[in-house]
Amino acid sequence: MSTPFYVSPQQAMADRAEYARKGIARGRSLVVLQYADGIVFVGENPSRALHKFSEIYDRIGFAAAGKYNEYENLRIGGVRYADLRGYTYDRDDVTARGLANVYAQTLGTIFSSAGEKPYEVELVVAEVGATAAGDQIYRLPHDGSIVDEHGSVAVGGNAEQISTFLDQRHQDGMTLAEALKLAVQALSSQANGADKAIPAERLEVAVLDRTRAQQRKFKRIRGRQLARLLEADVPAAAQADAVSNDEAPEDEAE
Amino acid sequence: MDFLGAHSPEMLPGNRRLPDGVIEAPHGTTIVAATFPGGVVLAGDRRATMGHMIAQRDIEKVFPADEYSAVGIAGTAGLAVEMVKLFQLELEHFEKVEGATLSLEGKANRLSTMIRSNLGMAMQGLAVVPLFAGYDEAKEKGRIFSYDVTGGRSEEHGFAATGSGSIFARGSMKKLYRDDLTEQQATTLVVQALYDAADDDSATGGPDLYRRIFPIVTVITDEGFRRLSEAESSELARAITERRMEQPDGPRAALL
Numbered sequence A: 001m002s003t004p005f006y007v008s009p010q011q012a013m014a015d016r017a018e019y020a021r022k023g024i025a026r027g028r029s030l031v032v033l034q035y036a037d038g039i040v041f042v043g044e045n046p047s048r049a050l051h052k053f054s055e056i057y058d059r060i061g062f063a064a065a066g067k068y069n070e071y072e073n074l075r076i077g078g079v080r081y082a083d084l085r086g087y088t089y090d091r092d093d094v095t096a097r098g099l100a101n102v103y104a105q106t107l108g109t110i111f112s113s114a115g116e117k118p119y120e121v122e123l124v125v126a127e128v129g130a131t132a133a134g135d136q137i138y139r140l141p142h143d144g145s146i147v148d149e150h151g152s153v154a155v156g157g158n159a160e161q162i163s164t165f166l167d168q169r170h171q172d173g174m175t176l177a178e179a180l181k182l183a184v185q186a187l188s189s190q191a192n193g194a195d196k197a198i199p200a201e202r203l204e205v206a207v208l209d210r211t212r213a214q215q216r217k218f219k220r221i222r223g224r225q226l227a228r229l230l231e232a233d234v235p236a237a238a239q240a241d242a243v244s245n246d247e248a249p250e251d252e253a254e
Numbered sequence B: 001m002d003f004l005g006a007h008s009p010e011m012l013p014g015n016r017r018l019p020d021g022v023i024e025a026p027h028g029t030t031i032v033a034a035t036f037p038g039g040v041v042l043a044g045d046r047r048a049t050m051g052h053m054i055a056q057r058d059i060e061k062v063f064p065a066d067e068y069s070a071v072g073i074a075g076t077a078g079l080a081v082e083m084v085k086l087f088q089l090e091l092e093h094f095e096k097v098e099g100a101t102l103s104l105e106g107k108a109n110r111l112s113t114m115i116r117s118n119l120g121m122a123m124q125g126l127a128v129v130p131l132f133a134g135y136d137e138a139k140e141k142g143r144i145f146s147y148d149v150t151g152g153r154s155e156e157h158g159f160a161a162t163g164s165g166s167i168f169a170r171g172s173m174k175k176l177y178r179d180d181l182t183e184q185q186a187t188t189l190v191v192q193a194l195y196d197a198a199d200d201d202s203a204t205g206g207p208d209l210y211r212r213i214f215p216i217v218t219v220i221t222d223e224g225f226r227r228l229s230e231a232e233s234s235e236l237a238r239a240i241t242e243r244r245m246e247q248p249d250g251p252r253a254a255l256l
Helices: A009-026 A068-088 A096-112 A159-169 A176-188 A223-231 A237-251 B002-007 B077-098 B104-116 B119-123 B166-176 B183-200 B230-246
Strands: A030-035 A038-044 A053-057 A060-066 A121-127 A136-140 A147-149 A152-155 A203-209 A218-221 B031-036 B039-044 B048-050 B053-056 B062-066 B069-076 B128-136 B141-147 B153-156 B159-162 B216-221 B224-227
Touching: A009 A060, A009 A096, A030 A060, A030 A121, A030 A159, A030 A176, A038 A060, A038 A121, A038 A176, A053 A068, A053 A203, A053 A218, A053 B077, A060 A068, A060 A152, A060 A203, A068 A096, A068 A121, A068 B002, A068 B077, A096 A121, A096 A136, A121 A152, A136 A152, A152 A159, A159 A176, A176 A203, A176 A223, A218 A223, B031 B069, B031 B128, B031 B141, B031 B166, B031 B183, B039 B062, B039 B069, B039 B128, B039 B183, B062 B077, B062 B216, B062 B224, B069 B077, B069 B104, B069 B216, B077 B104, B077 B128, B104 B128, B104 B141, B104 B153, B128 B159, B128 B216, B141 B159, B159 B166, B159 B183, B166 B183, B183 B216, B183 B230, B216 B230
Parallel strands: B039 B141
Antiparallel strands: A030 A038, A030 A152, A038 A203, A053 A060, A060 A121, A121 A136, A136 A147, A203 A218, B031 B039, B031 B159, B039 B216, B048 B053, B062 B069, B069 B128, B128 B141, B141 B153, B216 B224
8 A cells, every 4th residue: 555645734725725716717707786775696697597696585695606516505505504494493583694604614614624525616695684784795715714795795707806896886875777787897897808798688687675575585687677777877766666666577487 | 394304303293292182272263265367365264262262362364375375274273373384484495495486286285295294183183274275377367275184185166164164154155256256356255254154153253343353364366465454454344344234144145
C-alpha cells in the first residue's frame, strides 16, 4: 500500500473552494433587490420548468445559482424544514434567519467533510417584512458562511461586477418597474462592454409582495404582466397598482 | 407527510395509541354545501356541543384547504381541526415541492385516506366526517365530496350536508335547490338550510342576532376561495330571519 501524499489543510480547503467557485461561475447570475413593496428576484433562465427562484414559506423566498440538482435538493429540504416548523408551532415561527442557519450548517458540513465533493451552489434566502425595514436578505456562499445583505445582492457567474453595478444605482423605495429595469440592466451588462439586453422570454422573475392579500406573498411574474412592467416608463406608480390588480389570472398559470 | 412520518411519527393522527374508555369532547354539527353554475358554496353553523351542553357558540368549522377548495368539518372538533391543518399542510407542501397543484380528485382522495386513518378513534365515538368542496379547474365547475367514517368517498351532485343536523338541512335543500342558482341565491339557500337544521336539531346553532354570531359562508369560484365578510353574512341572516317572522317554516315549494 502506498502512502498518500501529504496535502496541507489550507491547500485542501483552497482547492475545494476553487472547485465550488468555478462550478458556480459557470451558471448564469441572478439578482435579488428590495423595492418599495417587497423583494424582487430576477435572473436569466431559458427554462420555464426548472426554476431558480421558488417559494419556501409565506414570506420566504429562495434563489439559487449553480448546479441544479444540488440546489433543488436544498430547496426541498428547506420547504420540508419550513412546513414542519409551521405545522409544529405556528406559521409566524418560520423565519428566514432560522432557514438560513439550517442551510449554512448543511453547506458548511458538506464543504468541510473530506468524503463529499463541495456543493457548487450559492443561495439567497429572503424574507419580506411588514415594512421595508423588516426585509431580510441572506446570501449563502458554497462554504456555509452567511452574509446579511441589504438593498441588492447578486450571485452566480459575474456576481462581483453585477453587485458593484447594483450598489451604485440601487435606491430604497424604488417601484417594481424601476427595480426590474435596473436588474435587467445589471444582468445584461458584460465585462467587455458589449451589452446585450435579455429578452423577456428568457427572464425568470418572481416577487415577495408585502401588499398581496394572501398569506403567501410569493408570486411569479411572467407573460404579459412581465412585458408590461418592462415596457413601463420608469416613473410609473400606476404600474405597481396594475400588478396587484392583475395578479389573480396570471397566478394560476403554474 | 412521509417526512413527518419518518421524523415525528407521534404527530400524525394514525400513529397514536388509543385511550381506553369513552371521553367527552366538543363535537361540531352541521355543514352544508351546494353547487351553482360557476362554483360551489360551503357553509357551517357555529355551535359545538358536548353531550347536551353547548360547548362553544362561535366555533369555526369551515376552512380553506387551498386556493380552490375548502373543508367543512362535523364530528370531534379537536381531531377534525388537526386533520384539516394536516390536510392544508399537505396540499401546500405538494404544491411547493412539485410546482403544481394536486387535482381536485387527488385532494379528495387524500382526505379520504386521512379519515380512514382515524377509524380507531371513530370506533370510540371520536369520529370526524368532513365535507369537501372545491372548484375543479380542469372541468371548470364546482364539485362536492362527502365522506363516511370509514373514509368512503362519494361525489355529490347539487347539494350535500353532513353532521347531526344534516337530515333536516338536506330536506330543506331538496325542496329549494335548483341547478340554475346564482351565487347570491346559493348562499341564501345554504343559510336557509342551516336555519332549518337549527330549527329541528338541538345541536345545531342558528344565527345569533344578539351576539352577532352568524353562519360561516364560503364561496369557491374560478377566482378562488372567498369567505363572506361578517357584514355580508349578517345581512343574509337578517334577511332570512325577517322573512321567517312572517313565515316561520321558511319558503314553501310548489306542491306539484
